[in-house]
Amino acid sequence: MGAFLDKPKTEKHKLHGEGNGLRYGLSSMQGWRVEMEDAHTAILGLPAPGMTDWSFFAVYDGHAGSKVANYCSKHLLEHIINASLRVRGTQGSQAGLDSKTSAQAPPTVDAVKSGIRTGFLAIDNHMRSLSDLRNGMDRSGSTAVGILLSPEHFFFINCGDSRAVLYRNSQVCFSTLDHKPCNPRERERIQNAGGSVMIQRVNGSLAVSRALGDYDYKCVDGKGATEQLVSPEPEVFDLVRAPEQDQFVVLACDGIWDVMSNEDLCDFVKSRLEVSDDLERVCSEVLDTCLHKGSRDNMSVVLVCLPNAPKVSEEAVRKDAELNNYLESQVEEMLSRSVQEGFPDLVTVMRNLSTDSGMPPLPPGGGLASKHGVIEAVYNRLIPYREEDGQIKY
Template identity: 30%
Template structure:
């Protein structure tokens, strides 16, 4: 829970969920887990209720503090009846809406969006075999400062950026549950398969912790789907 006292003196509590998926060891993920939410509540825009801007600033600030390693970040903040999902990388957030799938993020990979490729080229990078400078599959990540050295560009314009894409979702009675997971799940299961799996497990009366464990097991045992 993230407490907040707004400008009008009203106190609110926001619920903050996040996945930090380290690719070159756990150091970056651990540091981000320990610090990004602190940076978030320290931002002046947080007190004004400008949560989308706050989340972007907090992650970019955290990115400056890190060693040159790579990771992806997926965050979701619940504010009243509003869910704010923010992503940089290939972790993903989806919501089950009356059995249907609604994506709350989009994977930042070079083969998906022309805008990502355009930024990479404009910053002096290149693509080889679908990888940034022949190396990274991701087009956004925390760390990887070797791709963020252009002093003439803002952080959002670098070859690899930690700039978050943000999607705002107004929660309704039709919304059943959120799923936030790293690419270890999404590389094996589609969003549709994950939503169907969770709904089935929940219909059997299973607790969320057990469902989470089972979906990880399902990743390794496709016949269990």
């Protein structure tokens, strides 16, 4: 279930890019966990004939180690592409196309969906041969949530309890479904494989019912790969893109979803995109907000902005600056009143601010937690003394 640090590690890995009509940013943070077990993939232009205008993004949430998550971040896409191309070639032959024509054409929707499923099963089977996983020295597993974008389609991919959402027409249009052991369909498979669901976990231990790796849960004789206690089979959803309506896609691990709903996160991202076009910054603000909302897990988020994504608004920038100024003035006033009675700690300051009825509107979905950094910065700047060698320094 994971051990925790005395204080969170808040250093972030950040990345951004642009191409194929998309802009993306990502950020990940270890947080309170003893080890960073998340990984990610961000590829603009797939290395396959007819797919250079396709893109792929994914988040992998590892558990019991990071080996499976890291391996999948490097190799899952190639398994998906190889499987999709094989299906494309078969379909081309059946349609009477020559091999050259078939190889240059983009794969069909059915070929992609079949290739994704086959690619997941193939990499899961292949990883069994990796020495640490084969001999039981490494028992790690990983969820995987991703999106494959063609010029016409979204292919949402999910295996586990990380999640992807599509924001269209200023509302959550689509969300992948979490694979939890207590879901009726998942519970039935687990029980048919001789397992049980206790405290909402597989055999009272694993919190997800589908994952890559986790081979201790995939050794039931007489059951196929997708019939085991834990299945590596992804769910794949294809949606036709709506360029005038699609705004952004968010992929995130459960360290995010534990403390924010689909609507909260999308509303918050929209509000931040109206203040800044720096996607790394927006993603980092998501992580900081979730940390201060109480997330104790590793956190990773990928934000893919489509051409109709929210743009920076002068009014939103002004209102955000006014809110920051208001918070600074309130903290300053709070500390100035406290000179005689002792200075409140930061937790007390946050609690007092949370009851302030005169505060300007906070970022939707983020609330006061999204302004923790602003409040902490002014708090540290205004504390009028430090103890150094027993001396009070003003």
